[in-house]
Amino acid sequence: MTIPQLSSEQLGAAREAATQARRARAELKDKVKGGELSFSTALDKALEDETLSRIKVIDLLRSVPRVGVTRATEIMENLQIAPNRRIRGLGRHQVERLNEQFG
Template sequence: MPVPPLTPQQRADALSRATAARRQRAEVKHRLKQGSSGIAEVIADGVHDAAIAKFKVSELIESMPGVGRVKAGQIMDDLGIARSRRVRGLGEHQTRALIDHFARA
C-alpha cells in the first residue's frame, strides 16, 4: 500500500514528532546508563507513552550499565525475548523475567 501524499505542514509535524520521540528515548537511555532510573520504571512508562512503547528491548537492555550488544542478546535469548521485540510487545511473563533479571544483578 503506497504512502499517502502529505502536505508540507503534515510532513513538518511528523518530523517534529519523530525528533521529539528520538530525544525522549535518548534521555531514557541516559537515565538508565546513569542509574537514575530502573528498567521497571521505563517499562511501566511505556504503557502510557508511545515513544517509550516503540523502544526496542535490545536498546533498552544495552542502556543498562555494564551491558553491551552481545550481553544484551544473551540476556534476551535466556529470557525468551525475540531480538526484534519492542517494549509495547513484551508479555507479562517476559516483563517480569526482565525486571527480575536486573533486580538480581
C-alpha cells in the same frame, strides 16, 4: 495503494513529531545509562507511554551500565525474547522475568 500527498505543513508537523519521539526515547535510555532510573522503572515507564514503548528491548538492555551487546543478547535468549522485539510487544511473563533479572 498510493501514498497520500502531504502539504509542507503536514510534513513539517510529522518531522517534528518524529524528532520529539526520538528525543524522548533517547532521554529514557540516557537516564538508565546515567543511573537516574533503574531498568525496572524505565521498563514500567515505557509500558505506560505509547512513544517509549517503541524502544527495542535490546537497546534498553544495552543502556544498563555494564550490559553490552553480548550480555544483552544472552539475557534476551535466556528469557526467550526475540532480538527484534519492542517493549510494547512483550508478554506479561517476559516483563516479570526482566524485572526479576534487574530487580
